[in-house]
Amino acid sequence: MLMGIVVGRVTATRKDENLVGTKLLITQPINIDGSVLSNPIITVDTVGAGIGEKVIYVMGSMASRAVHNKDAPIDAAIVGIIDSLEGETLGG
Amino acid sequence: MLMGIVVGRVTATRKDENLVGTKLLITQPINIDGSVLSNPIITVDTVGAGIGEKVIYVMGSMASRAVHNKDAPIDAAIVGIIDSLEGETLGG
């Protein structure tokens, strides 16, 4: 899983029928200190996350486990809201 | 999932029999502001997307869920047309 910060939201009227009702948030990966690491992706929110919140998100086929629909084409999902991050990144 | 823009189309007469009838579009990942992030890939269109449209696409095995054929070797699929993107990318 990755640490991320929610930075936006996507609206899509025309979409796969198994995505209807999902909340699509734009999330960027972050480091332990909260600094942003790379480009944003679209994540399905499953825990009630909001913009500006730090989250845990899962990628690939395992993301679909967080959504209770075995036909949903989902490869990224927010599965937790981060309370705190302890530790320090090593290296450059 | 990723935000993308459709930039082209692939034609292939000789192909896996489970790809016959699929529409193969070339898509590039984009940022919230619409700027292109990296190289193009081939995506199977499942929502009637056209060149120049901003789309949501899924990668990996979950992409195959958007196509109703359990034998199709598909690892990328367009699953939505983006109406609007709200938010702002953080960091450099």
Added chain:
Amino acid sequence: MLMGIVVGRVTATRKDENLVGTKLLITQPINIDGSVLSNPIITVDTVGAGIGEKVIYVMGSMASRAVHNKDAPIDAAIVGIIDSLEGETLGG
């Protein structure tokens, strides 16, 4: 899926028994204009591709769908020969 060009061939006598009989081609990802994008990988040919041909290839577990053997450890397969690429890559 990715656009690629076949650039070589691998021979391996000692290998997983479920790879016996497969044709292993070395493929590099390309852009719409045919320029090479990054490093080569090994792909299993399922459509009769040859060196110098532009192809469509699938990666990850979906690649194994193109090979009719549920025990084959295959994570990349050529699934089409490209007739034509239309469009233009955006961005730098």
Added chain:
Amino acid sequence: MLMGIVVGRVTATRKDENLVGTKLLITQPINIDGSVLSNPIITVDTVGAGIGEKVIYVMGSMASRAVHNKDAPIDAAIVGIIDSLEGETLGG
């Protein structure tokens, strides 16, 4: 699998019900000489790892095999504690 070093810990009260009880450690990939290679990710500990320990971790859907819960949305898991690394990295 990747060689890693555990550098931190994540606390998340609000999370997917199938993640309750998991220990979420922050791990960075390392080289044979122990030098850090890139950014940290969140891994589920399944072997009793601690901060500062060198570990083996698995990514993608196979990571979920290390956790005995078929509904857990997990894409990274620590599956071993490294006793020793022998060998030398080649190239630049």
Added chain:
Amino acid sequence: MLMGIVVGRVTATRKDENLVGTKLLITQPINIDGSVLSNPIITVDTVGAGIGEKVIYVMGSMASRAVHNKDAPIDAAIVGIIDSLEGETLGG
């Protein structure tokens, strides 16, 4: 699959019970000319590979097919020993 060279070995006494008995080799991806392309990963050897040998390795869930244990959390496996590589890499 990727072309690789075996550069080392990992020892781990404390590990997932389904990894007991596996041989864990450190492998780096290589180009057609044998030059090293990037950082090392841990691969499960299934064909009797040794240090210095050029190998074919599979990544992701398909790697687990090379190991006859449906509970093993394995995302990278050596599935062949390369006899010869023909061809030439294109581009920069």
